[in-house]
Amino acid sequence: MTLRIGTRGSALALAQAGDIAREITERTGVATELVPVTTHGDVSRESLSSLGGTGVFASALREFLLAGKCDLVVHSMKDLPTQKYDGLRIGAVPPRADARDTLCARDGLTLDTLPEGARVGTGSPRRAAQLAARRPDLAIIDIRGNVDTRLGFVASGELDAVVLAAAGLGRLGRTEKVTEYFDLESWPTAPAQGALAIEVRDEAHDDDLLGALEAIHDSSAQAAAVAERSILFRLEAGCAAPIGAHATVSESAITLLGAVYAPDGSGQLVLTGSGKLDASHAATVGADDFSGPAQSSIIETAEYVGSALADELLAGGAARLAPLTQD
Numbered sequence: 248m249t250l251r252i253g254t255r256g257s258a259l260a261l262a263q264a265g266d267i268a269r270e271i272t273e274r275t276g277v278a279t280e281l282v283p284v285t286t287h288g289d290v291s292r293e294s295l296s297s298l299g300g301t302g303v304f305a306s307a308l309r310e311f312l313l314a315g316k317c318d319l320v321v322h323s324m325k326d327l328p329t330q331k332y333d334g335l336r337i338g339a340v341p342p343r344a345d346a347r348d349t350l351c352a353r354d355g356l357t358l359d360t361l362p363e364g365a366r367v368g369t370g371s372p373r374r375a376a377q378l379a380a381r382r383p384d385l386a387i388i389d390i391r392g393n394v395d396t397r398l399g400f401v402a403s404g405e406l407d408a409v410v411l412a413a414a415g416l417g418r419l420g421r422t423e424k425v426t427e428y429f430d431l432e433s434w435p436t437a438p439a440q441g442a443l444a445i446e447v448r449d450e451a452h453d454d455d456l457l458g459a460l461e462a463i464h465d466s467s468a469q470a471a472a473v474a475e476r477s478i479l480f481r482l483e484a485g486c487a488a489p490i491g492a493h494a495t496v497s498e499s500a501i502t503l504l505g506a507v508y509a510p511d512g513s514g515q516l517v518l519t520g521s522g523k524l525d526a527s528h529a530a531t532v533g534a535d536d537f538s539g540p541a542q543s544s545i546i547e548t549a550e551y552v553g554s555a556l557a558d559e560l561l562a563g564g565a566a567r568l569a570p571l572t573q574d
């Protein structure tokens with residue numbers, strides 16, 4: 248059979264779906280084809296929040312999958328709402344790409360060397376808050392559009408710089424535009440940034456499909472993404488909330504940094520947590536960190552570490568610092 252891969256039609260979506268298609272065929276020999284779907288979020292000029300925020304990009308693809316018009320869909324996991332979607336499940340998380348944000352500035356400039364009052368574009372409240380915290384003098388310009396449109400604002404001179412995800416630039420072969428990479432400890436990015444989610448129907452049972460999912464899955468990437476997204480889930484926050492997260496998964500532990508920013512950069516709350524994993528990847532949560540279930544899977548530990556950190560953020564005043572829920 249040929250596995251039909253549903254994807255949005257943007258250059259980034261096509262690039263990442265193409266990467267997955269190639270990976271599946273290389274690893275399993277199963278043939279694939281891309282099936283592009285145009286979503287309202289792709290064609291609209293309205294702001295993300297007026298479109299309904301989280302999930303505008305995902306819902307058309309999901310309807311397409313539920314209707315049986317494709318066998319799997321490829322999402323940027325950071326754009327995917329954290330709630331379970333009826334009838335669908337995440338069947339695989341491939342190895343994660345670079346989770347960092349970058350600055351793409353004119354003339355090789357960096358955040359420290361941009362001139363006073365420089366115009367920097369981003370559509371993300373988190374990135375706007377991080378920029379304002381580091382450089383309160385900057386003019387932060389709300390922009391929309393795909394990666395090439397955003398880079399175009401710098402090429403045309405309309406903006407001095409834009410902030411973009413390293414992962415998207417990498418998938419499009421545009422990393423030569425990067426003038427600075429922000430490190431994840433001081434500039435944590437959107438939960439699950441750089442990770443893809445492969446979504447399938449709940450009842451998917453075809454051998455080729457299940458084999459393909461297994462062949463591309465990376466449980467460490469999934470655990471890191473789950474830990475980060477569990478912060479959002481617990482806070483009932485969406486992808487537009489000014490929240491950054493960064494998880495690392497080693498043989499022995501999941502560590503998680505979570506940050507909530509005042510939208511104008513005037514304040515921030517940054518906390519860390521961790522959960523221990525034993526060698527067999529059955530996990531125990533260490534007594535020094537959060538006390539939790541004595542034995543659980545790596546994914547359960549990731550969920551636990553994320554929701555425990557969210558509770559600590561709430562206790563520390565996260566909801567007073569920033570609007571967490573949207574609509």
Ligand SMILES: NCc1[nH]cc(CCC(=O)O)c1CC(=O)O
Pocket residue numbers: 323324325326394410411412413414415416439440441442
């Ligand atoms: N919100 C748009 C979006 N969704 C996914 C990516 C690419 C990064 C990724 O795959 O996480 C981007 C572009 C960006 O944030 O610069």
